[in-house]
Amino acid sequence: MSAVSGQPGRLSLMEISPRRRRTDRVMRGILLAATIVALIPLVLVMYYLLKEGLGSINGTFFTSDPTGSFFGNIGGVRSAILGSLEIVLLATLISVPIGIGVALYLTEYGRDSRFANLIRYLVDVMTGVPSIVFGLFIYITLVLSHVGGNFTAWKASVALALLMLPIVTRSAEVVLLLVPSSLREAALALGAPRWRVVFRVVLPTAIPGLTTGSLLAVARGMGETAPLLFTTAGAASLTFSLGQQMNALPLQIYNDILSPRAVVVSQAWAAGLTLVVLVLILNLFARLISRRSRMA
Amino acid sequence: MIPPETTSKETSDMSTAEGSPKHSGVAPEAMATKRRSTGGQAINVVGLKAFYGSTEAVKGIDIAFPANEVTAIIGPSGCGKSTMVRCINRMHEEIPGARAEGSVKLDQVDIYGQGVDVTAVRRLIGMVFQKPNPFPTMSIFDNVAAGLRLTGTKGGDLRERVHRALRSVGLWEEVKDRLNAPGIGLSGGQQQRLCIARTVAVEPEVILMDEPCSALDPVATLKVEELIDELKERYTIVIVTHNMQQAARVANTTAFMLGGELIEHGPTNDIFTTPTDERTERYVTGKFG
Numbered sequence: 001m002s003a004v005s006g007q008p009g010r011l012s013l014m015e016i017s018p019r020r021r022r023t024d025r026v027m028r029g030i031l032l033a034a035t036i037v038a039l040i041p042l043v044l045v046m047y048y049l050l051k052e053g054l055g056s057i058n059g060t061f062f063t064s065d066p067t068g069s070f071f072g073n074i075g076g077v078r079s080a081i082l083g084s085l086e087i088v089l090l091a092t093l094i095s096v097p098i099g100i101g102v103a104l105y106l107t108e109y110g111r112d113s114r115f116a117n118l119i120r121y122l123v124d125v126m127t128g129v130p131s132i133v134f135g136l137f138i139y140i141t142l143v144l145s146h147v148g149g150n151f152t153a154w155k156a157s158v159a160l161a162l163l164m165l166p167i168v169t170r171s172a173e174v175v176l177l178l179v180p181s182s183l184r185e186a187a188l189a190l191g192a193p194r195w196r197v198v199f200r201v202v203l204p205t206a207i208p209g210l211t212t213g214s215l216l217a218v219a220r221g222m223g224e225t226a227p228l229l230f231t232t233a234g235a236a237s238l239t240f241s242l243g244q245q246m247n248a249l250p251l252q253i254y255n256d257i258l259s260p261r262a263v264v265v266s267q268a269w270a271a272g273l274t275l276v277v278l279v280l281i282l283n284l285f286a287r288l289i290s291r292r293s294r295m296a
Numbered sequence: 297m298i299p300p301e302t303t304s305k306e307t308s309d310m311s312t313a314e315g316s317p318k319h320s321g322v323a324p325e326a327m328a329t330k331r332r333s334t335g336g337q338a339i340n341v342v343g344l345k346a347f348y349g350s351t352e353a354v355k356g357i358d359i360a361f362p363a364n365e366v367t368a369i370i371g372p373s374g375c376g377k378s379t380m381v382r383c384i385n386r387m388h389e390e391i392p393g394a395r396a397e398g399s400v401k402l403d404q405v406d407i408y409g410q411g412v413d414v415t416a417v418r419r420l421i422g423m424v425f426q427k428p429n430p431f432p433t434m435s436i437f438d439n440v441a442a443g444l445r446l447t448g449t450k451g452g453d454l455r456e457r458v459h460r461a462l463r464s465v466g467l468w469e470e471v472k473d474r475l476n477a478p479g480i481g482l483s484g485g486q487q488q489r490l491c492i493a494r495t496v497a498v499e500p501e502v503i504l505m506d507e508p509c510s511a512l513d514p515v516a517t518l519k520v521e522e523l524i525d526e527l528k529e530r531y532t533i534v535i536v537t538h539n540m541q542q543a544a545r546v547a548n549t550t551a552f553m554l555g556g557e558l559i560e561h562g563p564t565n566d567i568f569t570t571p572t573d574e575r576t577e578r579y580v581t582g583k584f585g
Binding site: 182183187188190196197204207 | 433
């Protein structure tokens with residue numbers, strides 16, 4: 001400070017003015033407080049999920065399907081867990097290749113062209129569309145038109161894929177832009193055609209980031225309820241057929257939490273806990289994969 | 297893609313006199329089959345202009361790079377020497393908004409001619425960059441093999457070609473026990489020689505080097521310079537350098553560029569001792585730049 005303002009005397013290494021020290025302490029305090037405030041809801045959510053849900057998790061919770069009966073045995077949520085996994089898996093298979101494809105077009109071919117910028121804008125708009133609108137859209141286009149049945153699981157996958165698509169695209173574009181252009185140049189200068197540069201150099205380099213981005217979308221898709229309501233509409237029994245109504249965890253929670261029976265409500269909490277743990281496991285899994293691919 | 301705007305009269309006369317095939321419309325295969333086993337072909341640049349948007353970075357250059365010789369390009373920062381060199385294998389057009397005019401002939405074939413495949417051009421005219429840029433996801437072996445795999449080159453023993461390329465850049469003894477280790481685990485100098493090996497493995501005719509030693513320490517620099525001296529027996533080499541001692545050490549001829557124009561080109565010794573242009577003299581004696 002003194003050197004800049006031209007005050008006489010040397011800049012001391014030891015002396016920091018009391019005012020600067022105070023400012024430093026206050027700023028640190030504010031940032032710490034903000035972090036704690038942000039953590040409170042997170043910790044509370046986990047706390048309540050564990051407190052309310054843990055009690056309902058037992059053997060039959062994972063091995064039997066909901067009975068839906070008002071009295072007696074309520075069953076488990078097996079069909080919801082497997083249904084969620086299947087619906088989201090199909091949605092991922094649809095949205096990840098397309099999303100990464102769009103991102104590749106934007107970074108490798110379209111770049112700053114007007115068309116590419118239009119796509120970027122539309123993707124941004126799509127990110128902001130409420131999830132219920134995607135559900136309604138599929139309801140109107142696919143369900144009401146009776147394409148391959150009324151309410152079916154694959155339609156739920158399509159609705160979720162629409163929801164996940166902009167998330168995959170946006171995150172993939174950011175990751176692909178991080179691939180140094182010197183690598184693209186190196187490959188092009190060897191006489192490689194652009195598509196080979198993309199598949200052999202750009203994509204492998206970006207794999208860890210692409211995995212993380214896609215997983216964000218998967219986590220988001222896992223938890224959505226609204227797009228499922230109008231598309232697969234839920235079912236109690238277990239099915240693996242994508243052409244039928246299928247149960248899913250968010251739907252099960254949505255139905256159970258309003259029940260007058262305490263056991264059912266508690267089961268909804270347990271299902272919520274299961275959902276969180278599922279996403280967590282997927283996350284760890286993807287990290288393992290991307291770490292291994294980086295080693296190779 | 298970009299038609300040659302200017303083709304000087306004498307060059308077109310010269311090529312017809314020699315009865316060489318048509319310049320334009322020559323299929324890339326034809327270019328490839330014209331290779332000599334000894335390697336190294338001359339490059340003729342005529343009326344080359346290069347633009348970034350509306351900025352003219354290279355303002356009409358005529359220069360010849362003789363086969364199997366090392367030509368150094370010197371000049372202050374921003375004089376257009378890198379741009380000029382990047383036009384020789386059409387890497388210039390990879391930058392959005394960049395374009396080039398004029399003609400660049402590799403053994404009488406205009407690489408800017410109609411129907412010329414840009415990937416074929418780059419296979420014959422390789423490039424080594426300022427910063428070593430091995431592929432981070434690939435092993436040492438795969439990095440050298442990358443050029444062959446990326447261009448879909450079939451035939452020949454891949455392993456043998458990779459080993460030969462590593463030997464020719466003097467990296468073999470250093471890496472032969474860890475060919476499967478990642479390429480980015482090597483030191484900076486080794487990485488740069490790995491990149492040269494990657495370029496050599498494709499067996500081009502010409503190797504362009506854009507300040508290949510500016511990110512290296514003096515020992516690594518010396519190794520690369522010795523390598524350049526060996527490589528010129530099989531390749532025509534064009535090297536852009538900021539380091540005038542380096543130009544003096546490795547180059548047969550040296551060209552001085554300033555403000556997008558070629559000021560002087562002649563035997564390296566003459567450029568450094570008896571330059572004809574006053575601006576060249578002022579530059580090589582360190583009075584500016």
